[in-house]
Amino acid sequence: MTAQLSVEDFSLVFRTRHGTVRALEDVSLSVERGEIVGVVGESGSGKSVLAYAVMGLQDAAARVQGGRIRFAGLDMLTASEGALAGVRGRELAMIFQSPRTALNPIRKVGRQIEDILRQHANLPGRDLRDQAIAALARVRIPDPQRRYEAYPFELSGGMCQRVMIAMALACSPFLLIADEPTTGLDVTTQAVIMDLIRDMSREARMSTLLITHDLGLAGEYCDRIAVMHAGHVVEIAPAAELLSRPAHPYTQQLLAATPTPRSTVEGLVSIPGQLPDLRHDLPPCRFSARCARHSPICDEKPLPWTSLTPTHSVRCRVPLWG
Amino acid sequence: MGFVGKRLLGTIPSLIGVVIVTFLLSHALPGDPAAYFAGPAANAASIAGVRAKLGLDQSLPVQFMHYIVDLAHGNLGNALTTGQPVLTDLIDRLPASLELTFFALVFAVALGIPMGVWAATKPDSLADHICRASVSVAAAFPTFFVGLILVYIFYFLLGLAPEPVGRLNEILYTAPPRVTGAYTIDSLIAGDWNTFRASLAQLVLPAISLGLFALAPIARITRAAMVQSLGSDFTRTARAAGLPRGKILVTYAFRNALLPVANVLGMVFSFLLGSNVLIEQVFGWQGIGAYAVSAVLASDYAAVQGFVLMMAVLYILLNLIVDLLATVIDPRVRFEA
Numbered sequence: 039m040t041a042q043l044s045v046e047d048f049s050l051v052f053r054t055r056h057g058t059v060r061a062l063e064d065v066s067l068s069v070e071r072g073e074i075v076g077v078v079g080e081s082g083s084g085k086s087v088l089a090y091a092v093m094g095l096q097d098a099a100a101r102v103q104g105g106r107i108r109f110a111g112l113d114m115l116t117a118s119e120g121a122l123a124g125v126r127g128r129e130l131a132m133i134f135q136s137p138r139t140a141l142n143p144i145r146k147v148g149r150q151i152e153d154i155l156r157q158h159a160n161l162p163g164r165d166l167r168d169q170a171i172a173a174l175a176r177v178r179i180p181d182p183q184r185r186y187e188a189y190p191f192e193l194s195g196g197m198c199q200r201v202m203i204a205m206a207l208a209c210s211p212f213l214l215i216a217d218e219p220t221t222g223l224d225v226t227t228q229a230v231i232m233d234l235i236r237d238m239s240r241e242a243r244m245s246t247l248l249i250t251h252d253l254g255l256a257g258e259y260c261d262r263i264a265v266m267h268a269g270h271v272v273e274i275a276p277a278a279e280l281l282s283r284p285a286h287p288y289t290q291q292l293l294a295a296t297p298t299p300r301s302t303v304e305g306l307v308s309i310p311g312q313l314p315d316l317r318h319d320l321p322p323c324r325f326s327a328r329c330a331r332h333s334p335i336c337d338e339k340p341l342p343w344t345s346l347t348p349t350h351s352v353r354c355r356v357p358l359w360g
Numbered sequence: 361m362g363f364v365g366k367r368l369l370g371t372i373p374s375l376i377g378v379v380i381v382t383f384l385l386s387h388a389l390p391g392d393p394a395a396y397f398a399g400p401a402a403n404a405a406s407i408a409g410v411r412a413k414l415g416l417d418q419s420l421p422v423q424f425m426h427y428i429v430d431l432a433h434g435n436l437g438n439a440l441t442t443g444q445p446v447l448t449d450l451i452d453r454l455p456a457s458l459e460l461t462f463f464a465l466v467f468a469v470a471l472g473i474p475m476g477v478w479a480a481t482k483p484d485s486l487a488d489h490i491c492r493a494s495v496s497v498a499a500a501f502p503t504f505f506v507g508l509i510l511v512y513i514f515y516f517l518l519g520l521a522p523e524p525v526g527r528l529n530e531i532l533y534t535a536p537p538r539v540t541g542a543y544t545i546d547s548l549i550a551g552d553w554n555t556f557r558a559s560l561a562q563l564v565l566p567a568i569s570l571g572l573f574a575l576a577p578i579a580r581i582t583r584a585a586m587v588q589s590l591g592s593d594f595t596r597t598a599r600a601a602g603l604p605r606g607k608i609l610v611t612y613a614f615r616n617a618l619l620p621v622a623n624v625l626g627m628v629f630s631f632l633l634g635s636n637v638l639i640e641q642v643f644g645w646q647g648i649g650a651y652a653v654s655a656v657l658a659s660d661y662a663a664v665q666g667f668v669l670m671m672a673v674l675y676i677l678l679n680l681i682v683d684l685l686a687t688v689i690d691p692r693v694r695f696e697a
């Protein structure tokens with residue numbers, strides 16, 4: 039079986055006035071059908087950039103340096119804009135990080151969902167409204183008939199978040215990219231949304247790339263977790279194993295800095311040092327300046343992947359075990 | 361419609377201000393209308409007589425009170441130059457200027473908005489630079505100069521345009537019965553196609569000369585607003601949803617860009633109305649611009665006052681319309697109001 043999504047040795051830079059930002063380097067990752075893969079890492083580690091690249095929605099300043107991204111047999115890096123538009127919304131959907139600005143401010147949220155249904159769902163016109171209301175109801179928006187008529191500015195941030203999720207799930211995509219889908223939601227709603235995503239993964243075999251700061255959440259819902267640091271994927275493993283037996287020093291520090299399962303990486307200050315400046319020349323291991331286990335061998339190029347088990351890989355010269 | 365009522369109330373302070381300013385302004389004009397009106401053969405006594413008759417010998421506050429009372433009765437005074445009530449003169453001539461300005465704006469919008477949108481979809485491309493350069497060049501020439509060039513080419517050399525003799529060549533056509541005062545509309549109401557075509561033909565060159573000037577601000581604001589909304593998160597969401605390109609461009613990007621564009625359109629319209637003066641001279645257009653010029657030259661207080669007052673009221677009305685339009689475009693505006 040081939041993966042629903044596969045990212046292979048993908049590198050991407052941003053050309054800016056202040057230099058070239060090496061935002062992603064040799065990123066490899068795959069998501070099988072029905073699988074939920076978590077992506078965790080500090081702010082600025084490149085999670086959103088990766089998500090946009092998978093959608094084919096990179097910023098104009100972005101330049102792909104190498105690698106491949108394949109989704110359902112389609113080469114996302116070379117596909118025409120028309121081919122991309124054909125899969126987006128229907129087979130490939132994304133929940134954006136900032137729901138308030140991600141919605142059209144002057145269009146009723148119900149109409150925005152209808153726009154997607156009209157484009158992809160092949161429904162008769164008179165059913166669109168009912169379907170849009172049903173999509174709102176699915177993400178537990180109270181009083182969906184009334185909320186259909188609301189403009190984004192009339193809704194709370196959490197409510198906008200749910201509208202965003204309703205839009206993404208409206209056409210039952212094959213692959214959902216969820217960039218911090220539940221930040222800003224209360225714990226109950228968060229559970230409802232995550233359960234919905236899990237149900238769709240199990241029942242409709244939807245694949246999910248779940249970007250989150252919340253290690254506890256990732257551990258609870260993900261099948262596998264990839265850890266990102268400064269534009270590298272440094273470790274990837276089944277969720278339970280990654281949390282219980284991390285092999286990369288960074289993963290270990292992330293976990294150590296997360297005292298309770300519910301806390302997020304965001305508010306942490308205890309990881310020593312900070313992310314390197316991606317505009318400068320960087321050592322093969324971008325974590326080396328912050329790493330207590332650093333040894334001369336770490337500076338030898340290239341930095342290889344090590345398979346500790348068939349499902350657990352780490353990108354470190356001196357892993358914690360194995 | 362509480363919003364309209366509130367906005368109408370909000371215009372009252374500006375109206376009061378306008379009345380005061382126009383009153384003072386016209387008294388600051390150089391020249392003595394009494395002397396002008398009394399004629400070249402007048403002596404000091406007859407000038408004083410005229411002054412008394414016009415009420416100009418009284419103190420400013422008293423004159424102002426008279427002015428207010430007259431205004432309240434819809435009386436803007438009589439124009440010294442035409443001998444008619446100023447209000448009659450203005451109502452007579454305003455439609456000509458409005459019609460010309462409207463067509464100029466239609467021309468500028470029809471060209472400027474697509475140019476701005478096009479440039480915004482390809483920022484910093486050759487197309488973008490060509491758009492920017494051409495609208496800048498169009499704005500750099502004085503409107504009357506452009507008018508003269510166009511007349512020279514299209515009337516004199518090519519013979520494509522009719523003779524620039526004003527709104528209608530009255531030797532060949534008769535003006536339609538007055539309903540709105542705009543010849544194009546009135547001739548349509550009268551069902552007179554020939555006159556309609558003729559008055560439209562007369563409009564083309566002056567409207568283009570005037571409209572070229574408005575092209576730059578309209579194209580620029582459209583481009584800027586479109587670049588912003590094309591780069592916004594919600595446009596990205598629309599792309600992520602696989603919506604068709606046209607839908608993204610119009611329903612998502614352009615509608616969001618419309619608010620600043622509408623604001624600029626309002627400003628451009630009143631600006632064009634004010635800069636009609638020279639174009640009306642070039643094309644023999646019997647509008648308010650030409651009227652204002654002769655009123656100023658004759659130190660005709662009442663006419664100048666009436667003209668400025670009317671322009672100010674038009675300006676306020678125009679702003680009101682733009683504000684109302686804004687509530688249609690953007691629900692947030694309605695909410696804030």
Ligand SMILES: Nc1ncnc2c1ncn2[C@@H]1O[C@H](COP(=O)(O)OP(=O)(O)OP(=O)(O)O)[C@@H](O)[C@H]1O
Nearest residue numbers: 052054059061080081082083084085086087097099
């Ligand atoms: N358009 C851009 N131009 C230049 N640099 C960019 C651009 N977009 C992102 N970057 C850089 O790429 C890096 C990764 O950013 P990204 O948004 O992917 O982080 P993230 O992991 O999603 O963080 P967060 O958790 O805060 O959302 C950052 O250093 C950021 O400054």
Ligand code: SF4
Nearest residue numbers: 323326329336354355
């Ligand atoms: S490769 Fe070396 S420096 Fe990098 S994380 Fe591993 S031990 Fe630390």
Ligand SMILES: [Mg+2]
Nearest residue numbers: 085086087135
């Ligand atoms: Mg992000």
